[in-house]
Amino acid sequence: MRPGPRNSITDVAGLAVGNAEDRTLLTGVTAVIPATPAVAAIDVRGGGPGTRESDALGPLGTVEVVHGIALSGGSAYGLDAAGGVMDWLRSQARGFAVGDARVPIVPGAIIFDLATGGPKSWETPPWWRLGRAAAEAAAADFALGNAGAGLGARAGGLKGGLGTASFVADGVTVGALAVANPLGSVVMPGTRAPWAWWLEQAGEWGGVTPPSGAPSTLEHAFSGGARANTTLAVVATDARLTRAEAGRIATMAHDGFARAIRPVHAPLDGDTVFVLATGSAGPPGDLAALSRLGMLAADCVARAITRGVVEAEPLAGLPAWRNLPG
DSSP: OOOTTSSGGGTTTTEEEEEEEEEETEEEEEEEEEOOEEEEEEEESSSSSSEEOOOOOTTTTTEEESHHHHEEGGGGGGGGGGHHHHHHHHHOOOOOEEEEEEEEOEEEEEOOOOTTOOOOOOOOOSSHHHHHHHHOOOOOOHHHHHGGTTHHHHHTTEEEEEEEEEEEEEHHHHHEEEEEESSSSSTTSSOOOTTTGGOOOOOTTTTTTTTTTTTTTOOOOTTTSSSOOOOOOEEEEESSOOOHHHHHHHHHHHHHHHHOOOOOSTTTTTOOEEEEEOTTOOOSSSHHHHHHHHHHHHHHHHHHHOOOOOOOBBBBBBOOOOOOOO
16 A cells, blocks of 8 residues: 555546636635546535535435536635536536537535635636636646645634545555645644644655654634634545445545544534546455445545645745644
8 A cells, every 4th residue: 555656636547636726815726627427426524515516416316427526715606616617628528418518517515715815805706717727727737735725725723725645555546635624623732743643655744743642632722713614525536436335435535534633524614525436447346345445535535634734835824834833
């Protein structure tokens, strides 16, 4: 078991990620684009979610595959981003053929970043345009930290951001992409050690460990009071999964939130996990292999969340992890 060559969700062959930002409004969009339609599922755990097409991916829905995923800032305004991703996919002749039309299926979810900074007025909401730009920019390599939907993110009292991680094991690749914007913290109180320090691979956040192996307190400082926050994740794998199996992976992947964030799944968080399965590596084989895949997905999610904060830079008065003492 090891990280993929990029330590990125795009280690899953055929997957691309694109970012677009409005650096005046301090918001952005991240688009995940599979080269071919992918089996998809969703699991929502936060108390205040903002999602689009989520019912279509539920157990009673009939949509088996999707053509992209849109992650956006902007709170409810940001749900427009999926329309921009759809428009770019349509321009590439991707989507379900309906007569002479093409209808791409693009589920989406949003974070609350309207309190990060920047003006709160605009002539035209930018998120549709940002969604299209993010899809157009999709590639194997992409920026992390203050990029895409992570631009306006905050993580407790620190700057949040966009992170990614991957594992290759038993001929299967699994990766995660996360927009870390939780109410909770990803670091132990009074230290710069991530809660998920023990999951670090290949020095991806500098080998920081707790000074004495455990925090001196478990208390969390709710700076600014309870806000509308959210952490979003996309898990991708080249395993061939049914939609029900993808749904089980989405459920298991939420454990990665708990490994990286304290407190997690708060009443005003909209924590959401999407799963994409491209199928190029074949089926998992048995339930034990599916369980292992879910375990790796959860670990990748925890690492991606942590990396999103580690890679972030100070912005709008929010300090960055890299500037913490120690």
